[in-house]
Amino acid sequence: MSKTRIGDQVGPYFGEYGGRFVPEPLIAALDQLDEVYSEARNDPEFTKELNMLHREYTGRPSVLTEATKFAAAVGDCRVFLKREDLNHTGSHKINNVMGQALLTKRMGKKRIIAETGAGQHGVASATAAAYFGLECVVYMGEVDTERQALNVARMRLLGAEVVAVRTGTRTLKDAINEAMRDWVANVDTTHYLLGTVAGPHPFPTMVRDFHSIIGKESKQQMLEATGKLPDAVIACVGGGSNAIGIFHEFLDDDVKLIGYEAAGDGIDTPMHSATISKGTPGVLHGARSYMLQDEDGQTSDSHSISAGLDYPGVGPEHSWLKDLGRAEYRGITDKQAMDAMALLSKTEGIIPAIETAHALAGIEQLAKEMPGANILVNLSGRGDKDMETAARYFDLTGVNRIVGDE
Amino acid sequence: MSKVTELLNRDSSTLIGYFPAGYPTIDESVEACLEMIKGGVEILELGIPYSDPIMDGPVIQKATEVARANGFRLRDSFEVIRRLREQTDVPILVMSYWNPILRVGLREFSEQLKATGANGLITPDLIPDEAKDWIAISDELGLDRIFLIAPSSSDERIKRNAEASRGFVYTVSTMGITGERGQLDALARDTVARLRKVSTTPTAVGVGISTGDQVREVNEYANGAIVGTAFIRAYAEGGLQGLIEKTQELAKGLQLQSD
Numbered sequence: 001m002s003k004t005r006i007g008d009q010v011g012p013y014f015g016e017y018g019g020r021f022v023p024e025p026l027i028a029a030l031d032q033l034d035e036v037y038s039e040a041r042n043d044p045e046f047t048k049e050l051n052m053l054h055r056e057y058t059g060r061p062s063v064l065t066e067a068t069k070f071a072a073a074v075g076d077c078r079v080f081l082k083r084e085d086l087n088h089t090g091s092h093k094i095n096n097v098m099g100q101a102l103l104t105k106r107m108g109k110k111r112i113i114a115e116t117g118a119g120q121h122g123v124a125s126a127t128a129a130a131y132f133g134l135e136c137v138v139y140m141g142e143v144d145t146e147r148q149a150l151n152v153a154r155m156r157l158l159g160a161e162v163v164a165v166r167t168g169t170r171t172l173k174d175a176i177n178e179a180m181r182d183w184v185a186n187v188d189t190t191h192y193l194l195g196t197v198a199g200p201h202p203f204p205t206m207v208r209d210f211h212s213i214i215g216k217e218s219k220q221q222m223l224e225a226t227g228k229l230p231d232a233v234i235a236c237v238g239g240g241s242n243a244i245g246i247f248h249e250f251l252d253d254d255v256k257l258i259g260y261e262a263a264g265d266g267i268d269t270p271m272h273s274a275t276i277s278k279g280t281p282g283v284l285h286g287a288r289s290y291m292l293q294d295e296d297g298q299t300s301d302s303h304s305i306s307a308g309l310d311y312p313g314v315g316p317e318h319s320w321l322k323d324l325g326r327a328e329y330r331g332i333t334d335k336q337a338m339d340a341m342a343l344l345s346k347t348e349g350i351i352p353a354i355e356t357a358h359a360l361a362g363i364e365q366l367a368k369e370m371p372g373a374n375i376l377v378n379l380s381g382r383g384d385k386d387m388e389t390a391a392r393y394f395d396l397t398g399v400n401r402i403v404g405d406e
Numbered sequence: 407m408s409k410v411t412e413l414l415n416r417d418s419s420t421l422i423g424y425f426p427a428g429y430p431t432i433d434e435s436v437e438a439c440l441e442m443i444k445g446g447v448e449i450l451e452l453g454i455p456y457s458d459p460i461m462d463g464p465v466i467q468k469a470t471e472v473a474r475a476n477g478f479r480l481r482d483s484f485e486v487i488r489r490l491r492e493q494t495d496v497p498i499l500v501m502s503y504w505n506p507i508l509r510v511g512l513r514e515f516s517e518q519l520k521a522t523g524a525n526g527l528i529t530p531d532l533i534p535d536e537a538k539d540w541i542a543i544s545d546e547l548g549l550d551r552i553f554l555i556a557p558s559s560s561d562e563r564i565k566r567n568a569e570a571s572r573g574f575v576y577t578v579s580t581m582g583i584t585g586e587r588g589q590l591d592a593l594a595r596d597t598v599a600r601l602r603k604v605s606t607t608p609t610a611v612g613v614g615i616s617t618g619d620q621v622r623e624v625n626e627y628a629n630g631a632i633v634g635t636a637f638i639r640a641y642a643e644g645g646l647q648g649l650i651e652k653t654q655e656l657a658k659g660l661q662l663q664s665d
Contacts, residue, residue, distance in 0.1 A: 019536050020533065020535065020536060021504055021531050021532065021533075021536060022460075022531055022533075023460070023461045023530050023531055023554060023556075023578075024533055024553070024554035024555060024556045024559060024563070024567065024578065025554070025556035025557075025558050025559075025578055025581055026558075027533060027556075027558070027559065027563065028556075028558040028559060028560065028563075029558070031560075167464075167467060168457065168458070173458065177458050177459075177460050180460040181460060181461075181463075181583045184460075184461070184581060184582055184583055185581055185582035185583065186581075187558060187581060188558075188581070282505045282508055282509060283504050283505040283508060283531070284458065284505065285458070285460075286531075293505065293509060295509065296479055296480035296506055296509060296510075297456075297480070297505040297506035297507070297508060297509030297510065298456065298457040298474070298506070299457040299458055299505075
C-alpha cells in the first residue's frame, strides 16, 4: 500500500492550517480564482504559454552554481546555489507573477494590485503588468518605501502606481491589509496578485505550484552535478514562497529541509520576525497559521533588517510542515545575515538579497551538524535593492581613495 | 426566538448603531453607547478594536487605533458590556474579527459573552464554511450569530449564509469597506431582494449609511439599517454633543414618511 505523499497535499487545508478567513464580499472572487486556476493547471495550452514565458522572458531554467570558496570559508560541506537571483527582475517572485498574470487575463480582469515588502514582488508585478498591458497598483508600507527606495523607482518606471501605506506598523502586514481593502472595493475588475504562500485558499496552493519549478529544476541539476539528491535543502522564510518553491519537490525524499526565519536583534528579544519559531497558531490575512500575536490576539510587530522577511505571519503549509516535523525552522539574526551577505559577495562575487542571506548564514552551523553534506540553497534574490541598507550597515558610502587633482 | 429577530421582524424601522468598545476610553465608550441608545439606536453593535481590520475604512481604523493606544485590552470588552447591561435592555451584538476570539478560546469567549449579557456576535471575516465550532457553541448557548452576504454572493451562498445566521443576516450594501457613501448603491436593494427569494431570515443593511434619509431608504426594503462610521466621525469631531445630534438626525429616518 502506498503511503500518502506529503507533496500531494493541496488546500484549502494543510492539517489544521489554511482555510478562507475573509469577508464574504471576497468569496466570489476566491471561488472564481480557484475555478480558473483548476482549469488552467489541467490545460496544456496554459502550461505551454507559461513555459514559453519562463524560457523566453524570465530566463529559466535558472542555473545551479557551486559555491566552493564560500563553502570552504564556512566549514566541511559543499554548497550549491539555485540562482533565482538571475531571473528577470532579480528574484524568484517572477515565477508566481507570470502565472497569476496569465490567470488575470483568463479571468478577463484588467487591473492587478499587489503588496510588497522588499519591493521584489512589487517589481515583478509591475513588470508583468507592463508586459501584459495591465493597470498595476502596488501597496507598500511607508517604512519599506524608504528602505527600498530603489525598488519604488523601478516600479514607477515600469508604469505602476506605488501607494505608501501609513497605517499600523507601516510595513508588509499593513500593505496586505490595504491591498485587501482595495480588492473588496474593486473585485469585479481587479485581481489581487498576492506574492506569497499565505492568504486565503487558493493562494497558498497556487503560489506554491508556480514556484515549485525551483525545486523541480534544482533536483535535476543536483543529480547532474553530484549524482545524488542533496543532503539538505535550505531557504529563507518570510511568508515562505521561495522556501516552499524549493522544498516542494523534495518533501517525500530523504532530504533535510530547513527554513531560516529572521531573528532580528535575537530570537529571545521582542525584535524579530521568527513567526514559526516563536509564534502561535492564529488567523491573519485570511488563513490559519503560525503568527506573532499578543495574548489578546492582536498581531505583534515584527522586526527584521530585511523588509521581505519583516512579516508576523507565514504560509499555512509551512506551519503544517513544522508540526509534522517534516521541515525545521531556525532563526538568523540581522548581524548573522549581514555577515553572510558580505561573505558570499567577497568569496563568490555574488551579492545576495538580505532575505536570502538569512539562509546562507545558517550553513556554518549546518555543516557542523552534517559534516560533508551537500547543501542546496535557494538563492532567492539579488542584493542590488539592498545597497542602501548595506552601505549604511557596513559604512560603504564614499570611496576608498581619491586620485586626480588636488 | 432571538430577541434581535423579534425586533427586526416588527412592522417598523430599526437603527443599529456601531461603536468601538474602549473608544476613546472605556468610560467614554459606555457613555457614548448609552447616548446612542437614548437617541433611538435599538440594537447596539459593539466593536472590538483589532490590529488588522481589513473590512474597515480609515475612520473606524483610526478610532480603534486610539482605543488600543489608550490601553484597551480584550477583557475590557466584557467590562463595557457589563456596564451597558446594568443600564439598558437593548440587544448588544459584539463585532469582532476572528483572531482575538480564537486567541481567548472560542468557548471561553462565548461563555463570557453570555455571562455579561451580550446577545451574540457579528463576524466580518468568518464565513459559515469555517464556522462549524462557532455554530455549535452559539446554538448551545443561545447566542446570535450574524454572518454577511454581499452583492457578489451567489444565490446559493446568500441562502446558505442566511440560514446559518441567527438573529439576522448582515447585507453588505456595496462592494467596499466601511465608510460614508454619498449615494447608496442599488446593489443593496438587489441583494436584499435576492435574499427574500431564498430565506425568511431578517436582514439589516450596513456599510456606507450615514444620513437619516439613507436610514429611511434602507428600512423600506430591509429590516434595519446599520450605521458605524457616521457615529464615530460625529463623536470624533463634536464629542458627545456631536454624537447626540447625529443620533437624532439618523433617528429621523425611522419616522414614518409622510407623503
